[in-house]
Amino acid sequence: MKKGIGLILALALALCLTVLSGCGSVLSGMLGGDENNGNGDSQTGYAQDGYAEGRMGDTMHTVFFDYTVNSAYLCDSFEGYAPSQEGFRLLVAEVTVLNTFQESIPMYDTDFQVQWGDDEDEDAYDVPITYYLEETLSDDQLPYEYELAVDESRTGLLVFEVPEGEKDFSISYLEFFDDNTEGDVFFVFFTAEEQGDSSAV
Numbered sequence: 626m627k628k629g630i631g632l633i634l635a636l637a638l639a640l641c642l643t644v645l646s647g648c649g650s651v652l653s654g655m656l657g658g659d660e661n662n663g664n665g666d667s668q669t670g671y672a673q674d675g676y677a678e679g680r681m682g683d684t685m686h687t688v689f690f691d692y693t694v695n696s697a698y699l700c701d702s703f704e705g706y707a708p709s710q711e712g713f714r715l716l717v718a719e720v721t722v723l724n725t726f727q728e729s730i731p732m733y734d735t736d737f738q739v740q741w742g743d744d745e746d747e748d749a750y751d752v753p754i755t756y757y758l759e760e761t762l763s764d765d766q767l768p769y770e771y772e773l774a775v776d777e778s779r780t781g782l783l784v785f786e787v788p789e790g791e792k793d794f795s796i797s798y799l800e801f802f803d804d805n806t807e808g809d810v811f812f813v814f815f816t817a818e819e820q821g822d823s824s825a826v
Contacts, residue, residue: 672809678795681815687800687808689726690773692737694796694813695719695780698820699787704762706754708786715754716787716817718796721780724773732779734767739785740795740812753783792816 670685671677679685684693697718701707708715716739724730735752742749755761755769767781787794793816800808 670811672811675809676812677809678812678814680813683813685798685811685813686725687798687811689724689730689800690732691723691725692798692811692813693721694815695721697794697815697817699792699817700820703784706758706762706784709757710786712789713786714789716785716794718783718785718817719780720767720783720796721778722767722773723778724775727775729772729774732767732771732773734769734781734783736798737783738797739783739787740797741787741791741793751785751787753785755784792819 670679670683670691672686677685681694681696684691697716700715700717703715703717706715718739720737722732735756738750738752740750753767755766759769761768762784763782765782767779767783771779773779783796793814795812795814797810797812799810802808
């Protein structure tokens with residue numbers, strides 16, 4: 626009944642990426658969608674056989690909430706913060722979350738994870754920088770922890786450290802329940818735009 630928290634999902638999602646390698650295009654074909662998912666397919670964003678995928682602007686329908694990746698860009702710093710890892714940049718993604726559950730739900734920005742590169746690299750993922758900083762840098766960011774009332778929607782930024790040279794990403798969510806079981810996994814695939822230093826989208 627309750628969502629899972631943060632980094633518990635990281636290893637599970639990494640495993641899902643390995644297991645589901647190549648499934649995206651197969652499932653897209655099964656659903657009748659084109660490569661851009663811009664055809665209004667009513668199945669886009671709904672899980673089938675435990676997996677769902679979409680593109681920028683598509684709404685993903687989890688058991689607890691809907692989420693949409695509205696936009697994303699790459700930059701060298703955000704609100705004065707520069708990547709802590711050498712050879713990395715920042716990915717700033719605007720995400721909208723809508724509570725579709727029957728009661729208020731606790732949310733964490735680390736519910737979402739970013740992936741990049743090929744499926745063989747098991748370390749090609751991370752969670753938002755707030756996990757390491759234990760604070761947000763801007764009011765525009767989604768808080769580290771917050772609550773969504775029934776039918777409440779919230780839009781904010783997720784900031785990730787990603788390797789230089791990468792431009793294609795996915796932002797994922799894995800359903801996780803009170804009894805420690807996992808549900809469906811959701812991926813939104815996109816190419817991030819290039820942008821200079823910025824404090825907001």
